[in-house]
Amino acid sequence: MASAAAGRIPLLLLLVLAAAANVVHALNQDGIHLLDAKRSLTVPDAALSDWNPLHSTPCNWTGISCDSAAGAGAVTAVSLPSINLAGSFPEALCRIPTLESIDLSGNYIGPNLTSAAVARCKSLRRLDLSMNSLVGPLPDELAALPELVYLKLDSNNFSGGIPPSFGRFRRLQSLSLVYNLLSGEVPAFLAGVSTLRELNLSYNPFVPAPLPPELGDLTALRVLWLAGCNLVGAIPASLGKLRNLTDLDLSTNALTGVIPREITGMTSVVQIELYNNSLTGKIPNGFGKLTELRGIDFAMNRLFGAIPDDLFEAPKLESVHLYANLLTGPLPESVAKAAALSELRLFANRLNGTLPADFGKNSPLVCVDLSDNSISGEIPPAICDRGELEELLMLDNMLSGRIPDGLGRCRRLRRVRLSNNWLDGDVPAAVWGLPHMSLLELNDNRLTGVISPVIGGAANLSKLVLSNNRFTGSIPPEIGLVSKLYELSADGNMLSGPLPGSLGGLEELGRLVLRNNSLSGQLLRGIRSWKKLSELNLADNGFSGAIPAELGDLPVLNYLDLSGNGLTGEVPMQLENLKLNQFNVSNNQLSGPLPPQYATTAYRSSFLGNPGLCGDIAGLCADSQGRSRSRSGFAWMMRSIFIFAAVILVAGILWFYWRYRSFNNSKLSADRSKWSLTSFHKLSFSEYEILDCLDEDNVIGSGASGKVYKAVLSNGEVVAVKKLWGLKKGADIENGGQGSAADNSFEAEVKTLGKIRHKNIVKLWCSCTHNDIKLLVYEYMPNGSLGDVLHSSKAGLLDWSTRYKIALDAAEGLSYLHHDCVPAIVHRDVKSNNILLDAEFGARVADFGVAKVVEATVRGPKSMSVIAGSCGYIAPEYAYTLRVNEKSDIYSFGVVLLELVTGKPPVDPEFGEKDLVKWVCSTIDQKGVEHVLDSKLDMTFKDEINRVLNIGLLCASSLPINRPAMRRVVKMLQEVRAEATRPRLDKDGKLSPYYYEDTSDQGSSV
Known part of the structure; x- marks a missing residue:
């Protein structure tokens, strides 16, 4: 019995071990291949933590889809976008025999995608490797995948020509290669892929070449996007054969010749974009019969002649962009019958005649921009009858008559620009107080009447420009209720009375220009709220009394003109606190001594016409009898001694300087x-x-x-x-x-x-x-560094357009370092002082003294022995990990963006113990975004400024995983300005002025 029991014990042990072995090997083969793929990549700690080798199948793992029809636990899709995976394309995925879809977009897969890596993916139908770090040629073997239907390789660094094998795809329906470095010509052999429905090759540096007419044979094609492909020559008439095409984009090329009439044969087309080319001739007739057409954009070409009468007869037409051409004649009468028209941009042409009287009556107009033409007559009274209008831009025309009363009922209006016309009469009272109005620009007309007290209801008004009209009466006290007002320009009118005290409480006020009116009374006291005021011009009025000493406490005031009034008293010593680019108090009745800072010949013209002023500026005032013409001999002797001692001192300094320079030069020249x-x-x-x-x-x-x-x-x-x-x-x-x-x-x-x-x-x-x-x-960079210019008295040189250009230039430079250099380079000291500015304020990234090459290792980024970087720019994790990767540069660049938007340095006593990033976040939380924006910026661009602010905060996220790659940052910055001009179809297929294309398939980025 004992021996029998002893014999059973080893047998039991074997069974237990066998069961344990079965548990260890329970994962099916597809799961094993997935784990192999994971091991070949660098994976963030928090990602794929549920990929457990003890599971029987991987079907519940993050990013994995299975299909029972393909077999028990058979993996059919791997979807792991934007989780910061790094390393070569995981070939182990292609060992999964049932795998149909791979999405690894928005990662750091690279650098190469070889033919061998993808050759075994025989069942693959969808492959998305967009927004990665792939370089080199496109793999020939992709075309040999028999089931491939969808191929998306956008935003990588693939180079060379599109391989001829790409003309032999068997089932491919969608090919997208946007934003790569592809060369050669747009190939005609792609016409051999008869199954294609979407072809997107936009924004590649192809060699200049014509658009292949053979592409007109792709009769199944629905989307053809070839923007920014260096296309030259004429648009082939053969494109008219694409009867199924819904979206044609040939913008931003060098196409010439006329728009072929055959293009109106694309009977299914929804949107046509031909903007930014060199097209000439007339717009052909026939677009009106396209029943699905919703948007056309032929802007920025050389088209001439009249707008076709039938253009606005297309029943679904919503958006028309024809701006910056040479179009002539009046706006067709048919525009008044366009039942779906919401956006009409025809500015910068040579249009004339009057506008149709019923324009707007039948159309849900949202934006109308007819600026910079020669249009005459009255503004149509029905232009806002549908109540949707948000932007009315008709500046620089010859419009006359009154502003229609109907605009006062247009509650959605945000921007009205009617400057430089011949408009007359009173402004309808309700227009002054529209609640969503941010810009009201009526300057250089013949308008009369008063500024209505109703203006107190304009809660969002940021810019009010009334210059050079015939407005009378006083500025109403209700102006103090317009809390977001940044600019009030009403110079060249007939305004009278004192300045309302409520004006002094406007905390956002940046420009106050009331020159050449009949205003009177004393200048405002208690103006300490004007912390953002940079320009104050009250010249040529009838103000009296003293100059308020409080002006010297305004932190950013750099333009002060109080000339041509009746001001009395002394020039306050507190004005020495200011750093003024423009200073003028001439032609008043000021008296007394000048502040020492201004008692120089450089400021002579600032004080002319004030006989009572005293100072040492030659010719400023007559010799005063209080100065004795005879001076004592002792005084002359002391002056002579002082002059002699000064001469000896200067001579000694020059001798020492000459000796030092000679020594230094001899050392260099030896x-x-x-x-x-x-x-x-x-x-x-x-x-x-x-x-x-x-x-x-x-x-x-x-x-x-x-x-x-x-x-x-x-x-x-x-x-x-x-x-x-x-x-x-x-x-x-x-x-x-x-x-x-x-x-x-x-x-x-x-x-x-x-x-x-x-x-x-x-x-x-x-x-x-x-x-x-x-x-x-x-x-040599003549404008020095961004930091020097931005944080000095020269900041006025950097308007918003210049700052935006600097931001985009610097982002593209850093993107090149991170994504286009092999291996990648991390700058490690990105800051505004290391961004240099050329003569045109183009930006260059500079100072690579602490830059490091990023070496790809399985252990992750290399640690540095010391911290590199500058105070206020160092990413939070860098201080305790010393890890070098691109994310630390992205944080620093985010700080630079915040500098450009706020005008403030990265660290400042104003912030207390906070840095710029923390100050911006806490101020927005407590007071709102308006309190962080630079008061020197034109708030007409407030939407763009806010978008760049959001990008800066995203880059400066405390978590590295949340910071976008620099290539993505470049794209987001480009979209900031692109959104002003490029409407796209929304997700429901409707063209909307608020939704814009984002080729990353992630929706609107900012």
């Missing part, structure tokens, strides 16, 4: 033959010419890494020369044998910039070395 020059571009100068320019008189900057000189060469070219600081002997030992900081900075700069060629990264011409002296020669 042993010239031993200087080593390494060039990175073709040079027209030698190292000796550079050395001759290293004079202290040429120093234009000095920073942590060295001193910068401006060098004007013999050929007239200007370059910037950085001389890196040297360290004392023994520094290498102190640095742990790793080399001096100067050596490391020099090597990083040369290694990084020497191989980079990008329009938004500063160009490094060459480097020069000799012993411990190291020189770097760059292209």
